[in-house]
Amino acid sequence: MILNSFKHYKQMNDTLKTIHNHVSIRQFTDQKISEEVLQQILEAACNGSTMGNMQLFSIVVTEDEAMKQKLAPFHFNQPMATKAPLILTFCADFNRFNRYCACRQADTEAYSNMQSYHWAVIDALIAAQNACVAAESLGLGLCWLGTITYNVDKFIETLRLPKHVIPVACITMGYPACQPEKTLKLPLEAMVHRETYHDYSPVDINRLYAEKETSEETRQILAENQLDNLAQVFTQRRYTKKDNETFAKVLTDALRRQGFLSDL
Amino acid sequence: MILNSFKHYKQMNDTLKTIHNHVSIRQFTDQKISEEVLQQILEAACNGSTMGNMQLFSIVVTEDEAMKQKLAPFHFNQPMATKAPLILTFCADFNRFNRYCACRQADTEAYSNMQSYHWAVIDALIAAQNACVAAESLGLGLCWLGTITYNVDKFIETLRLPKHVIPVACITMGYPACQPEKTLKLPLEAMVHRETYHDYSPVDINRLYAEKETSEETRQILAENQLDNLAQVFTQRRYTKKDNETFAKVLTDALRRQGFLSDL
Numbered sequence: 001m002i003l004n005s006f007k008h009y010k011q012m013n014d015t016l017k018t019i020h021n022h023v024s025i026r027q028f029t030d031q032k033i034s035e036e037v038l039q040q041i042l043e044a045a046c047n048g049s050t051m052g053n054m055q056l057f058s059i060v061v062t063e064d065e066a067m068k069q070k071l072a073p074f075h076f077n078q079p080m081a082t083k084a085p086l087i088l089t090f091c092a093d094f095n096r097f098n099r100y101c102a103c104r105q106a107d108t109e110a111y112s113n114m115q116s117y118h119w120a121v122i123d124a125l126i127a128a129q130n131a132c133v134a135a136e137s138l139g140l141g142l143c144w145l146g147t148i149t150y151n152v153d154k155f156i157e158t159l160r161l162p163k164h165v166i167p168v169a170c171i172t173m174g175y176p177a178c179q180p181e182k183t184l185k186l187p188l189e190a191m192v193h194r195e196t197y198h199d200y201s202p203v204d205i206n207r208l209y210a211e212k213e214t215s216e217e218t219r220q221i222l223a224e225n226q227l228d229n230l231a232q233v234f235t236q237r238r239y240t241k242k243d244n245e246t247f248a249k250v251l252t253d254a255l256r257r258q259g260f261l262s263d264l
Numbered sequence: 265m266i267l268n269s270f271k272h273y274k275q276m277n278d279t280l281k282t283i284h285n286h287v288s289i290r291q292f293t294d295q296k297i298s299e300e301v302l303q304q305i306l307e308a309a310c311n312g313s314t315m316g317n318m319q320l321f322s323i324v325v326t327e328d329e330a331m332k333q334k335l336a337p338f339h340f341n342q343p344m345a346t347k348a349p350l351i352l353t354f355c356a357d358f359n360r361f362n363r364y365c366a367c368r369q370a371d372t373e374a375y376s377n378m379q380s381y382h383w384a385v386i387d388a389l390i391a392a393q394n395a396c397v398a399a400e401s402l403g404l405g406l407c408w409l410g411t412i413t414y415n416v417d418k419f420i421e422t423l424r425l426p427k428h429v430i431p432v433a434c435i436t437m438g439y440p441a442c443q444p445e446k447t448l449k450l451p452l453e454a455m456v457h458r459e460t461y462h463d464y465s466p467v468d469i470n471r472l473y474a475e476k477e478t479s480e481e482t483r484q485i486l487a488e489n490q491l492d493n494l495a496q497v498f499t500q501r502r503y504t505k506k507d508n509e510t511f512a513k514v515l516t517d518a519l520r521r522q523g524f525l526s527d528l
Contacts (some may be wrong), residue, residue, distance in 0.1 A: 016308060
């Protein structure tokens with residue numbers, strides 16, 4: 001298989017170029033996003049595939065300064081959360097469909113389980129990524145905020161999400177105030193399996209991570225963290241077992257309260 | 265807010281047109297997908313945002329006829345699963361990262377929980393939707409298969425997915441042999457909330473579902489199913505409580521076996 005080409009950039013169509021040019025943007029200019037541009041992003045978000053055409057997602061649009069300030073601590077006060085002109089929070093949403101069922105003498109208890117939850121998560125994330133591609137095609141920059149699932153209970157409360165609604169993705173958007181280099185990713189070979197999954201031997205791991213591990217970016221991270229390798233930066237600093245388990249409990253408690261774990 | 269415009273199609277850029285033109289395609293011509301086109305789709309898939317740049321997903325490419333036949337029953341023998349030239353299965357994957365940690369004296373037990381599972385699901389679905397947009401920009405048609413989470417245990421076995429890998433999205437792709445009308449969706453207003461979630465009153469529900477309920481498509485579905493309304497078609501025929509709970513158990517058992525529910 002040909003690996004990591006993107007050599008033929010000039011021959012790519014505009015959509016592929018948009019996707020190829022993606023890079024997370026964490027600093028934005030003061031330029032507001034017009035209602036017309038927002039509208040185009042939301043329409044793109046709502047035009048993806050969706051389970052049985054049920055459209056099991058909702059999008060909460062945050063533009064109000066006071067609301068951004070309220071949400072900021074739950075995003076750990078990251079500047080891209082407070083200084084972005086626009087935040088879109090994508091929620092898995094079975095509430096609207098259940099309310100529809102309630103108005104039509106249909107069973108409202110059919111979708112309180114893990115399977116249905118997955119349908120809604122998938123719908124929400126298709127919408128979120130469509131919104132991202134659309135936004136980037138319109139010259140916006142963006143960054144996903146992992147904090148949305150960490151502090152999911154706080155977002156549920158502040159955004160006033162009812163039962164059967166839970167946020168799964170949060171994206172800050174604005175006009176880029178910087179143009180960072182593309183982050184070094186693993187070669188395509190690392191992610192792609194033909195016909196069946198081929199598990200990774202230590203030799204595979206060494207080969208697949210080699211470019212990343214020897215990059216200048218990694219050298220800087222290791223120096224800052226005074227650790228031997230990138231894996232330890234993740235497990236000892238960025239995402240430790242203790243933190244992950246704390247946040248996992250927040251998430252499962254929220255899933256239970258929002259009615260998605262009736263069978264667990 | 266301006267609702268459901270897409271009126272300005274001619275003024276849209278090519279990326280927005282690609283997204284706007286999406287419609288599920290369930291019939292494909294015999295034309296194969298070239299390795300070059302596949303490569304472009306996979307590169308696009310692997311170029312999305314990803315949690316901490318960990319790239320917590322894998323893609324299993326199915327092109328082999330014998331493998332399609334093996335998978336067919338788990339896709340309930342839907343023709344779009346057997347007759348598509350290409351099936352892409354997107355998996356939430358913490359196996360590769362854990363193996364990397366194992367090779368680098370880092371904790372391999374940090375990510376066996378619901379929070380980490382969500383990161384990997386999000387990564388997999390960003391990749392999946394990027395692949396879809398890329399494929400459609402290249403003239404391909406596609407359809408998502410919900411069966412992937414229904415029969416997740418069978419796919420894990422057949423695709424030989426190790427612990428910490430679970431499929432979350434499955435997409436059939438090929439050159440369209442038909443050009444169906446766009447499916448009628450809810451108005452944008454139904455999905456979009458400003459600043460906080462505004463729950464739906466029965467009056468809201470009636471307004472938001474009115475166009476869909478009075479459409480010719482719905483009239484046909486109700487006649488075929490001999491039911492009063494679309495909600496009942498879902499709860500009594502397509503996705504019943506009983507079926508959902510059966511498939512939910514399959515999924516939660518698989519999540520547990522694959523090591524993502526260590527805290528539940």
